[in-house]
Amino acid sequence: xxxxxxxxxxxxxxxxxxxxxxxxxxxxxxxxxxxxxxxxxxxxxxxxxxxxxxxxxxxxxxxxxxxxxxxxxxxxxxxxxxxxxxxxxxxxxxxxxxxxxxxxxxxxxxxxxxxxxxxxxxxxxxxxxxxxxxxxxxxxxxxxxxxxxxxxxxxxxxxxxxxxxxxxxxxxxxxxxxxxxxxxxxxxxxxxxxxxxxxxxxxxxxxxxxxxxxxxxxxxxxxxxxxxxxxxxxxxxxxxxxxxxxxxxxxxxxxxxxxxxxxxxxxxxxxxxxxxxxxxxxxxxxxxxxxxxxxxxxxxxxxxxxxxxxxxxxxxxxxxxxxxxxxxxxxxxxxxxxxxxxxxxxxxxxxxxxxxxxxxxxxxxxxxxxxxxxxxxxx
Amino acid sequence: xxxxxxxxxxxxxxxxxxxxxxxxxxxxxxxxxxxxxxxxxxxxxxxxxxxxxxxxxxxxxxxxxxxxxxxxxxxxxxxxxxxxxxxxxxxxxxxxxxxxxxxxxxxxxxxxxxxxxxxxxxxxxxxxxxxxxxxxxxxxxxxxxxxxxxxxxxxxxxxxxxxxxxxxxxxxxxxxxxxxxxxxxxxxxxxxxxxxxxxxxxxxxxxxxxxxxxxxxxxxxxxxxxxxxxxxxxxxxxxxxxxxxxxxxxxxxxxxxxxxxxxxxxxxxxxxxxxxxxxxxxxxxxxxxxxxxxxxxxxxxxxxxxxxxxxxxxxxxxxxxxxxxxxxxxxxxxxxxxxxxxxxxxxxxxxxxxxxxxxxxxxxxxxxxxxxxxxxxxx
DNA sequence: AGGACTACTGAATCTGTAG
DNA sequence: CCTACAGATTCAGTAGTCC
Numbered sequence: 001x002x003x004x005x006x007x008x009x010x011x012x013x014x015x016x017x018x019x020x021x022x023x024x025x026x027x028x029x030x031x032x033x034x035x036x037x038x039x040x041x042x043x044x045x046x047x048x049x050x051x052x053x054x055x056x057x058x059x060x061x062x063x064x065x066x067x068x069x070x071x072x073x074x075x076x077x078x079x080x081x082x083x084x085x086x087x088x089x090x091x092x093x094x095x096x097x098x099x100x101x102x103x104x105x106x107x108x109x110x111x112x113x114x115x116x117x118x119x120x121x122x123x124x125x126x127x128x129x130x131x132x133x134x135x136x137x138x139x140x141x142x143x144x145x146x147x148x149x150x151x152x153x154x155x156x157x158x159x160x161x162x163x164x165x166x167x168x169x170x171x172x173x174x175x176x177x178x179x180x181x182x183x184x185x186x187x188x189x190x191x192x193x194x195x196x197x198x199x200x201x202x203x204x205x206x207x208x209x210x211x212x213x214x215x216x217x218x219x220x221x222x223x224x225x226x227x228x229x230x231x232x233x234x235x236x237x238x239x240x241x242x243x244x245x246x247x248x249x250x251x252x253x254x255x256x257x258x259x260x261x262x263x264x265x266x267x268x269x270x271x272x273x274x275x276x277x278x279x280x281x282x283x284x285x286x287x288x289x290x291x292x293x294x295x296x297x298x299x300x301x302x303x304x305x306x307x308x309x310x311x312x313x314x315x316x317x318x319x320x321x322x323x324x325x326x327x328x329x330x331x332x333x334x335x336x337x338x339x340x341x342x343x344x345x346x347x348x349x350x351x352x353x354x355x356x357x358x359x360x361x362x363x364x365x366x367x368x369x370x371x372x373x374x375x376x377x378x379x
Numbered sequence: 380x381x382x383x384x385x386x387x388x389x390x391x392x393x394x395x396x397x398x399x400x401x402x403x404x405x406x407x408x409x410x411x412x413x414x415x416x417x418x419x420x421x422x423x424x425x426x427x428x429x430x431x432x433x434x435x436x437x438x439x440x441x442x443x444x445x446x447x448x449x450x451x452x453x454x455x456x457x458x459x460x461x462x463x464x465x466x467x468x469x470x471x472x473x474x475x476x477x478x479x480x481x482x483x484x485x486x487x488x489x490x491x492x493x494x495x496x497x498x499x500x501x502x503x504x505x506x507x508x509x510x511x512x513x514x515x516x517x518x519x520x521x522x523x524x525x526x527x528x529x530x531x532x533x534x535x536x537x538x539x540x541x542x543x544x545x546x547x548x549x550x551x552x553x554x555x556x557x558x559x560x561x562x563x564x565x566x567x568x569x570x571x572x573x574x575x576x577x578x579x580x581x582x583x584x585x586x587x588x589x590x591x592x593x594x595x596x597x598x599x600x601x602x603x604x605x606x607x608x609x610x611x612x613x614x615x616x617x618x619x620x621x622x623x624x625x626x627x628x629x630x631x632x633x634x635x636x637x638x639x640x641x642x643x644x645x646x647x648x649x650x651x652x653x654x655x656x657x658x659x660x661x662x663x664x665x666x667x668x669x670x671x672x673x674x675x676x677x678x679x680x681x682x683x684x685x686x687x688x689x690x691x692x693x694x695x696x697x698x699x700x701x702x703x704x705x706x707x708x709x710x711x712x713x714x715x716x717x718x719x720x721x722x723x724x725x726x727x728x729x730x731x732x733x734x735x736x737x738x739x740x741x742x743x744x745x746x747x748x749x750x751x752x753x754x755x756x757x758x
Numbered sequence: 759a760g761g762a763c764t765a766c767t768g769a770a771t772c773t774g775t776a777g
Numbered sequence: 778c779c780t781a782c783a784g785a786t787t788c789a790g791t792a793g794t795c796c
Contacts, residue, residue, distance in 0.1 A: 055769095056769055056771095057771090058769065058770070058771060059771045060769095060770060060771055060772095061770090061771070061772080063726075064770065064772060065725070065726055065727070065772095065786095066767095066786085066787070067785080067786040067787055068786095068787080069723055069725040069726075069728070070765095070766075070767085072767090072768085072770070072772090073767075073768080074769080074770065075769050075770085080769085085505060085506070113769095114514075114769060114770095114771095115501070115511050115513065115514035115539070115771090116511075116769085116770095116771065118498070118501075118514075119497070119498045119499075119500075119501025119502045119504075119505065119539075120498075120501075120502050120505070121498075122494070122497070122498025122499075122501075122502075123498045123499050123501075123502040125498075126464060126498065126499070127464065132494050132495075133530050134494065134530050134531045134533065135493075135494040135497075135537070136531065137516050137518070137535055137568065139516070139518075139568050140768090140789095141789075141790090142768075142788070142789040142790055143566070143768075143788075143789085144767080144768050144769090144770070144787085144788080144789095145564055145786090145787040145788050145789090146564060146770080146772060146786085146787080147770085147772060147786055147787055148772035148773065148785075148786055148787095149553040149554075149557075149564075149665065149772080149773095149785075149786055149787090150551060150553070150772045150773075150786095151512050151513050151551065151770090151771095151772070152513045152515065152540075152556070152564075152565050152566060152567045152603075153564045153565065153566040153567060153787090153788080154513065154567050154769085154770065154771095155566035155567045155568055156516055156566075156567055156568050157769075158514070158537075160494070160498075161531075172529060172530065174528040174529070177531070185524055185525060185528070185531075185532045186531050186532065187522070187531060187532045187534035187535075188531045188532060188533050188534045188535055189516065189518050189534055189535050189568070193789085193790080194768055194769095194789095194790095195768085196767070196768065196789095196790070196791070197790075197791055197792085198791090200767095200768090207767090207768090210768095210769070211768095211769050224531075292561075294559065294560045294561040295561060296558065296559030296560055296561070297559075297570075297571075297595075299559070300559070300571070300595040300598045300599055301571070301572065301593075301595045302578075302594070302595070306655050306659035306660070307655060307656060307658075307659040320658060320659065321659070322658070322659050322660070322661055322662060323555075323602060323628060323655060323659055323660050323661075323662055324552070324555035324556075324558050324559050324602060324662040324663055325558055325559045326555075326558045326662065326663050328658065328661065333661075333663065334558070334663070335558050335561065335562050337561075337562070338562070376572070377520040377521060377572045378520075510771080511771080512771090545771080548774090553786095563787095563788075564787070564788075665785080665786095666784090666785060666786090667773085667774085667784090667785065667786095671783080671784085673783090714782080714783075715783095715784095716782075716783060716784060717782080717783090727782090727783090727784075727785095728784085729783090729784050729785060729786080730783090730784075731784070731785090732784095732785090732786095
């Protein structure tokens with residue numbers, strides 16, 4: 001039991017806005033202008049859910065070129081520029097304060113970000129009194145690689161889901177999530193593709209917004225944590241993914257956006273949005289990747305010790321497993337597949353079936369190790 | 380705003396400790412007591428990597444960090460929350476300050492946590508001047524379900540990897556990670572099982588430590604970001620997973636722990652850990668770390684005759700090798716890299732892979748000449 | 759129609775050394 | 778501090794063209 005639980009349990013009164021009842025608010029509409037000013041104009045406790053995709057404050061350096069020569073089309077918009085971390089924190093506190101005020105006592109807030117900003121946003125949420133319910137990892141099926149080989153591929157973004165306080169009740173459609181996930185509890189990591197193809201909105205042939213979010217992501221968020229008819233506010237509306245999905249799911253929406261070019265695209269898009277049919281929904285959500293296991297994982301997890309000697313079925317060659325999952329044969333080394341191919345003079349090779357362990361009573365392919373691993377570690 | 384302001388301004392001096400050279404520090408050993416006091420006793424810039432799994436339950440460290448006199452007078456019933464979050468932040472800042480001081484300028488720090496504390500830790504890292512390189516998601520293959528069905532199954536933990544500053548160099552064994560992941564770049568989401576079965580340390584039949592980390596996790600961290608012989612410090616040592624894996628991988632370790640019951644288990648465990656021999660420890664090296672060969676050397680030594688005609692893969696251009704190792708294309712000339720870049724209109728080009736020899740049965744990159752040369756002339 | 763091949767793209771804190 | 782330059786570096790997916 002962590003400190004935050006202990007502390008909040010002493011605080012019995014939830015520090016949350018008061019329900020105002022039927023205040024008149026502009027639903028299914030877009031408010032033009034600065035999100036803090038526009039939120040300030042809304043009454044207390046009128047929103048069921050807030051979904052926010054604030055600027056990430058990326059702090060990119062110069063141009064980045066791909067290995068084949070192309071230039072990466074980076075986010076260089078003014079709205080993502082902040083002079084200091086302190087300035088970003090003040091901005092975050094300002095919009096979170098308003099968000100907390102207009103959110104109903106039993107409403108929840110979702111915020112999405114990357115490592116550039118999400119830690120500051122998460123700390124600010126806690127400082128404001130929000131109670132974190134989950135952090136959710138959007139694992140991108142097809143992220144941009146790290147072209148220079150300097151870091152791990154940045155293959156995910158983080159969402160935080162929080163209520164007004166520890167004792168607040170909130171909407172969580174447990175059964176719907178379980179159904180969506182083939183009768184298994186929905187986990188905190190979601191595998192979804194990035195937004196591209198037909199879904200990606202274009203203007204004059206180029207992307208209308210640099211960071212358009214996939215509808216599948218919003219679909220899951222809204223389906224999990226709102227009821228039909230709920231009012232969903234997105235203070236950083238962009239091209240209106242939140243509005244489009246809300247409309248499709250029978251939720252009401254309010255968007256706030258200040259860039260006229262995004263507004264045009266968003267309104268047109270939402271006007272065209274139709275309720276999704278079941279098959280489209282199923283496809284959208286079933287980005288299940290089959291479990292792939294790298295040979296290196298077996299080394300890391302102790303299923304195959306570094307130093308183990310492998311051989312091919314005819315015992316023509318021997319290889320030693322190294323700490324990084326590579327195989328050493330004489331002075332040459334490489335992955336199980338590469339070394340198998342090299343030794344045979346073949347263009348490719350399935351290392352899983354080529355390499356064998358000497359198990360005393362005979363050789364067995366290393367694929368059996370993978371099967372053992374999968375048996376022990378499949379959900 | 381102090382540090383935060385300075386760090387946010389790009390390309391400025393990294394606020395980092397000074398290298399002290401050969402300071403005497405106690406390696407491969409466990410220091411008993413409070414981690415802040417023990418780190419304070421270590422010299423500046425003596426550690427290559429810090430791996431930290433800090434508590435988020437202040438029961439472990441709270442006594443030292445109760446608010447001193449003259450503390451913030453918080454308002455109404457928020458005082459306890461503010462007070463306790465503040466105490467956790469002071470604790471975090473205190474140990475991070477020491478960590479930053481004892482870490483070498485080109486060392487890196489890893490911290491693991493969950494949504495209860497990771498946002499505060501991440502923000503504190505940035506406030507101290509650390510530069511986040513990646514956030515990593517440990518995706519648990521077999522997490523504890525959410526029994527009450529009130530939230531998403533909490534199926535991951537977050538790690539942050541950071542350097543001393545934006546311009547700091549750091550160790551990242553890119554090629555080894557790529558090999559470990561079946562020839563694909565290692566991503567920021569790591570699928571690994573939780574610690575259980577034989578690996579889970581028991582004492583009197585119950586688990587010896589509530590949050591023992593799997594060795595596979597530390598294995599990947601240490602393999603990715605340290606070199607053999609590096610000194611790895613773990614200020615929240617627990618049952619010594621970091622020490623056991625460091626010993627296995629030929630890294631030196633320092634652990635700090637104050638609970639006697641964990642210390643006993645840790646020392647016994649590390650004593651039992653078997654170090655891998657040097658051949659198994661060898662990992663795949665990036666081309667970056669291979670000895671450089673100038674193209675001119677290949678011309679001088681006869682591996683490529685002056686007058687040889689080179690072409691790109693699509694045979695769009697032809698170039699003639701000159702005696703000084705430069706290439707002539709029409710009236711223009713320059714290095715293999717410069718000419719490749721010029722012809723493509725690209726900012727840069729790797730001439731070794733751009734230019735090809737016509738070898739009768741097909742084109743082969745001139746990089747194969749370099750490989751041949753290296754094989755024949757390496758010690 | 760369909761397969762092979764090419765071109766392009768996505769929230770990216772993306773080089774290192776010598777002079 | 779700067780500039781110059783050698784040279785290392787990419788995954789999954791969509792769309793279009795050609796045969």
